[in-house]
Amino acid sequence: MAHRLQQLTKYVLLLLFSFISLYPIFLMFLSSFKTSQEITRSPLGMPHSISLDNFIEVWHKVQFSDYLLNSVLVSVFSLLIILLVSSMAAFYLSRYNFRWNGALLFFFMLGLMLPMKLAISPLYMQLLKLGLLDSLAGLVVVYVAGHISFAVFLFYGFFGTLPRDLDQSARIDGCNDFQVYYRIILPLMRPAIATVAITDLIKVWNDFFYPLVLIKSTGKGTIMYGMLRLFGEYDTEWNLLFSGLTLASLPMIIAFLFASRQFIEGLTAGAVK
Template sequence: MLNRYTWRTGVLEIVMIAVAIVFFIPVYVLLNLSFRESNDPAGPLALPSTFTLQNYADAWVQGHLGNALVNSAVVTVVSVLGLVVCASLAAYPLARVGRGWSKALYFTFLVGLLLPFQLALIPLYTTMRDIGLLGSVWGLVLYYVGLQMPFSIFLYTGFLRVVPLEYEEAAAIDGAGALGTFWRIVFPLLRPITGTVVILNVVTIWNDFLTPLLYLSGSGQQTIPVTLYSFVGQYVSQWNLVFAGLVISIAPILIVYFILQKTVIQGFASGLKG
């Protein structure tokens, strides 16, 4: 029997539509301002007097967004790949071994979630300087892998604890080693949580501003957030180029999210279920 459309359903739909409108307003303002000329007197909610695509071309050329996109992509992709491989391998024995040392090590990793990263900014800066990684995207990769490792291990460990042991026992009977069992049997089962780890870390690394500003300052290699900051000056701020650059910068993240959307939801659902 079909559910009846009640007044509660109608109220719920109205509330959902209102919430959607509230969330859509910033997106509308972002797109609206990116298509208007710098001297347009209209308010941020009013449509532009003249629509123009020149802001996107100017932002791309003046801000060297192509180079910044490449740098952000290299840092994000390599960092996330390192996190997926290292965190999943580290979480496997933490979830499967029931001895005291594994629990102590697991809680040691969790301490990394509680400590603010600002505490290590100066020591890490001096360390990067001493080993010659300042001004290099590979220094950022090393930093992000270390920074996001506790969070990624936390997600993988929680998921692995609800994965049945029967698959691994069957592989062991067939003569597979621990590493082979992990990559051939266990890791494919981690696809939902891997999607969650990927998208959460991609968003965090891609949008980070402070770390690239600190470690890449003075070099020709800059990421998207730092490059967009160059349009804002003490005396002149090119807001039309800022908003156009923001649209360009968020496009790759939106594409990745839409591709992994189903996997991310499955990962969260599985984590909640466990």
């Protein structure tokens, strides 16, 4: 009886936290079908009718396709560079012992302790000197520099759980150091890769601060930067704003579901082996 009560309590708490987490998303989805008057009169109510007019209007009004393409390019290139550089750096730091091993690892960890937003002024001037200001490449550089520390920290801890006998066996079979990395170690890294991919992709996709400061041309903005155009000086088109946010969240939901499936498959494969 006590065990059943404990299980029931767990399920109730899980349902409660799930409701708290998902209700704002559900409310945003409902509001995307409402008119501005409906949102003002009944912000928590159901829409009177289901129509795609808001989505069509926001797609054309704020040039949503251009912002979507910019966000995809920035997010994909940032994520690929982060995964490649951080995994190779963590592999080298965890598998080889040299004089400056600890100091180099501490250098990466400084990125977790010092927020880059505090250094936005020198960062702005540096990008200006490099000719990367007001460009998607500049955003990629900033995101890679800002998120690579977390990825190295996570990959470094993951490599520590893998036995070094795998490396020695691969070298006996004729693999060089890079082949050990991408043929032996990389396939076992799917759980860590999925974790880094989910975390960094959401942060880069949802970021508003850096595009606002570093991007001046309207056509080079990201989705969150584009949503700023819906805020007027005297009025805000809330129906279009919720529609735009709904469209912006769909790629992240799809990517999260895909990465979560890969994460579970990676854990299962590792357990079977």
